[in-house]
Amino acid sequence: MTQPADSEHDLATQILIELYSEIPPPSKLVTGHFHSGGDYRVVRPDGVGSWYLLYTAAGTGQFQIGGDSLTLGHGNLVLVSPGTEHDYGTVGTYWESWWAHFQPRREWHAWLSLPQAMPGLSYVRLPRASETDRVVSAFGRLHRDAQRAGLSPTGDTELNLLEKSVAVELTMNGIEEVLLTAVASLRHTTQHLDARVQLVLDAITADPARQHTLTSLAGLAQISVSRLAHLFKEQVGDSVMNVIVALRLQRAAELLGATDMSVAQIARAVGFESPHYFSRQFGRRFGMSPSSHRKAVRNPELELY
Structure with missing residues (x-):
């Protein structure tokens, strides 16, 4: 439970923490695009039941697990496994991020073994503009598909079952493209699986x-x-x-x-x-x-x- 606020600034922080700490159901595919101010923070001590993919497009954020912290800037992609503690937010005044909660397709498990920065949290820095442009483009498309299917916080379009199924598959294809871009970026700097x-x-x-x-x-x-x-x-x-x-x-x-x-x-x-x-x-x-x-x-x- 968040402690009572001592000032207007603390109250704003408290409201944002409570608003964004709502936990999505484990089976729910959810995407989002945030332009977050300095008071943005998410706290979920027990994590969530889905995988969480988070990309920093601009500004600065920070992810903390226990006593460890990871500062996120432009081109940084993190993948958080189910059940991993969530405590992250804006550093400074601004953070733009794309994100998705999802359950992986069966063939993705080999791709989920990205380098771990902290227990339960993998991290990839995309150094090339071609990679960051591709990831932003993929997130933009998958987020629009998620909105069409009603899977994003701002999505309200009602589709028939076939249309919704197609939109869901296109959303998953976008997540797959982001993951594969991260895997490809590592091909010169990391070894393949044993x-x-x-x-x-x-x-x-x-x-x-x-x-x-x-x-x-x-x-x-x-x-x-x-x-x-x-x-x-x-x-x-x-x-x-x-x-x-x-x-x-x-x-x-x-x-x-x-x-x-x-x-x-x-x-x-x-x-x-x-x-x-x-x-x-x-x-x-x-x-x-x-x-x-x-x-x-x-x-x-x-x-x-």
């Missing part, structure tokens, strides 16, 4: 429903279980099993929208032995039950994300 980690990531992405274990995957990579666990977490940013569960849940969400399979059938199809455990994990990831998600996808009056 070949053994890439082998494991390819295996679980190709068939997440398979009953993978750390032992079987370590055997595939021909390294010890402890070494695999360490390398994978270090380079991908999450544990092997968490990534497998995330891939299974993403596939389940696709099946819920595209088929008439029962929840129990889908649970088994994506690799969960217990439908109850599947439903609990699905609710934790997407903020709603599998049945509610199916209704939301198929009913144009409800939000897709």
